[in-house]
Amino acid sequence: MSGQPITGGEIEHVNNNGVQNGRVAIPEWLARDPAVVHVDHRAAVAGQQAPWPRWLPSRCVESIRSGGIERPWLHQVRVAELVHDHRHVAVCTPTASGKTLGYLMPIMAATLGAIQPCATLGATQPGANRRASAPSRQRQLSARAALGLSARPTALYLAPTKALAHDQQRVARSLGPAGWQVSALDGDSDPAERRLAREQASFVLTNPDMLHHSILPHHARWSRLLGSLGVVVVDEAHRYRGVFGAQVACVLRRLRRLCALYGADPVFVISSATASEAGASGAALIGEDGAVAVVDEDTSPHPARDVVLWRPQTETGTESARLMARLVDAGCQTIAFVASRAGSEVMAVRARELLHSASAIRSYRSGYLAQDRRMIEQDLQNGSVRGVCATNALELGVDITGMDAVLICGFPGTLAAMWQQAGRAGRGDHDALVVIFQRDDPLDAYLFDHPDLIFRAPVEKTVLFPHNPHVLGPQLAAAAQESPLASQDSRWFGPSMAGLCDGLCAAGLLRRRPTGWFWPRPERAVDAIDLRGTGGKPLDIVEDGPGTVIGQVSLEDADRTVFPGAVYLHQGEHYLVDEMLPDQRQALVHRERPGYVTQPRTLTQAHLMREDAHQAFGCTRMSVGDIELSTQVIGYLRRDEWSGQVWDENPLDLPVHTMVTKGVWWTVPHQLARRLEMTAVDLGNAAHAVEHTAIGLLPAFAPCDRWDIGGVSMVVHPDTGACTVIVHDGQPGGSGFARRGFEVADRWMGATLDRLTNCSCANGCPACIVSPKCGNANQHLDKDAGRTLLAAVLGRN
Structure with a gap:
């Protein structure tokens, strides 16, 4: 049945609401709908259990059993044994497979017991599979003793969100023995909670921002934690990509450096439900030259799951709202993931208006106040809310288990994000129904035409460049303030460290001394670093x-x-x-x-500053390098709330924002433009169409979505003197996505030409050249000219 639409005749004992014995099956009315173009079926699988590790104290086993877990799954024990053996490990098994218990077992054993026999955590022991020699182990113990630090290991957990850290704290407390000191720490913690984490807690759960801003700059106050740190868990590791990933990678290098100064050598657990080449990605994240062991075989049981590809016959938002209302009316608790904040709000309103029951449907997105988000999460967990329309703010962060159905309203940019969202459905003994709606978008259209790229392809490799000088330079200044940098610190920060430090000295941000580089200024270096690139306080x-x-x-x-x-x-x-x-x-x-909605209009200009590399690209060449972007919101359109018809355009006078980032670009040779006999207007419209389609399809080849990147096209670019198409990263310093486009240029541009050629529209549509983020409201676009131009450049006409 895999890969085939399911007809109503293939479903037995399912009523018209699609509910059977409290479980969701594919409803007959859904299976018969002509919008269903593909169904991927996964049969239910049984689990494979294993004995408890021999080194796990009996009181830990008893507390875990009292929490409802009689025996661990085999992959959990594999993770636990690797961590106990002091080996870095990347665990990559699906959502709800029990990754948490895998690392909690060795953390419990070490932080609850004496240093022996679980001393492998926090300071290495000799042995073939361990990472340090006996003399190194003795030096570390001596260093801790000289500093008056406890021999009992501590552990640290890092999550990308506060909510996820608090949820993991709840799990740890529910499984751990009485008296185990577990503490969550974030910007909302009061002084007493901070003191508990600093002075008493054995297991501290926090986020990279807190580590960066508070713990590392005040490391002397946190010496008890850092000097005995045995395990560091980096959860949802696939989230650490692009510039944010590079920033966190540098923070982890600063952490490892300070731990070494205090005599500790923590083992890292890199956890993700969705990762490709997890060992290499994990090693790049933590700055490890050696191997990172990988556990990617899931031995936990899973219910059956059906993933439905739905190509709307009308407007996507309307059909997704209608399906949500019907599922909720049928008694199915449902989450719909929507791409934008406004989209989540609109869908919740539409779905509520279509309900025939008194069930509650809410919206959920970033930008809500914390107390409002917590209330919705609580209502969703206790069942009083039967449906929620959410952005990816609900993709992780809280343990919403046993959802009956998940609706994904448009491919979310990456396979990793898609499977993360789909994993909300069918936990425990609840079978899973996932419906993915095709959005009017080049990537969605391309993937729905090639479903194997969704169901048979591995998730994207994480794009991560921790040696990006725009990121590493300020992080080196922060490290120097924490403890003066010396040449041997290239062990943590790489071979470019010395050159960057000298550059910081020339800028007056560091000072060179015979023993190394020092921070000479009164302010805090970390305050100049915004890990998430959000521009500071909202x-x-x-x-x-x-x-x-x-x-x-x-x-x-x-x-x-x-x-x-x-x-x-x-x-x-x-x-x-x-x-x-x-x-x-x-x-x-x-x-x-x-009665109307508003759409901003932006003006973007790009100056090509420096070429890093170039390569042959059809009859021209493609380059990658530094560009300076200037963007300005210059006005907005008012569109009818219901029809989308443009009412008028209104000017705005807002500031110009400038940044340096990475871009990939190619030019149209003058002789080719002459051969095609295109006017300047035709050529500009063609380049604009190719730019839009290429931006829409780059996420098929790099772990980004179209909102992580942007583009500019000009008939005559002042820096090249020719028609030029540019696709660029959306973050200062670059995110690695433009570089990835350069590396896969032939496949990327081949897919772009395929979409321009095979899209069934007459003159261009959101599935090919129309972009939701176009700064000039999708004016000056020509699909046919774009196809002709790109085919000529690639030599395919």
Whole structure:
């Protein structure tokens, strides 16, 4: 049945609501729908258990059993044995496979017991499979003793979100013995909670931001934790990609360096439900030259799962809202993942209007206040909310188990994100129903035409460049403030360290001494580093009159979402933006539904600064290197709320934002343009069409989505003197995605030509050349000319 649409005749004992014995099967009405183009079926599988590790104390076994786990799965024991043997390990098994217990067992054994027999954590022992010699082990113990540090190991857990760290704290407390000191630490922790984590906790759960801003700069206060650190768990490791991944990789190198100064050598567990080449990616993340063991065989039981590809016959948002309402009416608890904040709000409103029951459907996205998010999470867990329309803010962070169905409204950019979202359905003994809706998008159309690229392809390799000088330079300054850098620290930061340090000296940010490089300034170096590239403290969105803060938006996104005159959606309510006050970190809004939505218009210019490399590309050449981008929101369109018809355009006078990033570009030779007999207007429209389609398809070859990248095309670019197409990273310094496009140029551009050639539309549509993020509202596009141009460049016409 794999890979075939399921007809109603293949489903037995399923009523019209699709509910059988409390489980979801594919409803007959869904199976018969002409929008269903493909179904991938996974049969239920049984689990394979293993004995408890012999070194695990009996009180730990008893506490885990009292938490409802009678015996571990085989892969959990494999992870535990590797960690206990002090080997770095990447565990890559699906959502709900029990990765947590795999690393909790050795952490419990070490942090609850005496240094023997579990001393392999925190300081290495001799042996064929261990990473340090006996003399090295003795030096580490002597260093800790000289500093007056405890011999009992500690452990650290890092999650990309606060919510996930708190959820893991709950799991650890439920499985661990009484008296085990487990503490969550984040920016919301009060002084007593911080003191507990610093002075008493054996297992501290936090996030990279807290490690970067608070623990490492004040490492002397945290010497008890760092000097005895035995295990570091890096959870949801696939999230650490691009610039954010490079920043976290540098933070982990700073952590390892300080641990070594205090005499500790922690073993790392890199955990992800979705990763490709997990060992190599994990090694790049933590800065390890040696091998990282990989556990990727899932031995836990799983229910049956059906993944349905749904090609809408009408508007995607309408059909997805209708399906959600029908599933919720049938008693199925359902999560719909939506690409945008506004989309999640609109879908929740539409689905509620279509319900025939009194079930609750909510929206969930970033920008909500913390207490509002926690309330929705709690209501979803206790079942009082039967449906939620969420952005990827709910993709991880809370343990929402046993969902009946997951709707994915448009391919979320990467296979890793798709399987992460799909993993919310069918946990425990609940069979899984996942429906993926094709969005009007080149990538979605391409994948739905080639479903094996979804169901038979490995997830994307993580793109990570921790040696990006825009990232590593400031991180070296932070490391130097923590403890002066010496030449041997290239062990942690790589061979480019010395040159970057000398450059920082020339800029007055470091000072060279015979023993190394020092931080000479009074301010904190870490405060100049924004790990997530969000522009610092967000803007509060304040409702005028009551003065209530209804949400938040990053400074980076403010110009495009809360500009004066914008329509802002929040939990189904419409607001008009009266003022944006970035200096005060506020946007003032009032409640009003004007009957239209707003779309910003941006102007982008790109200066080609430096070429890193080039290669032959058809009859021309493709280059990759540094570019300087200047972007400005210059106005906005008002579109009818229901039809999308443009009412008018309104100018705005907002500041110009400039950044240096990485881009890939190619030019159209003058002789080719003459041979094609295209006018300047035709050539510009063709290049613009190719640019849009290429941006839409790069996520098929790199772990990004179209919002991580951008593009510029010009009939005559001032730096090349020719028609030029540019695709660039969306983060300062580059994210690695443009470089990846350069590496796979032939396949990437071949897929671009295929989409321009085979899209069934007449003159261009969102499935090929129309982009939701076009700065000039998708004007000046020509699909046929774009196909002709790219085919000529590639020599395929």
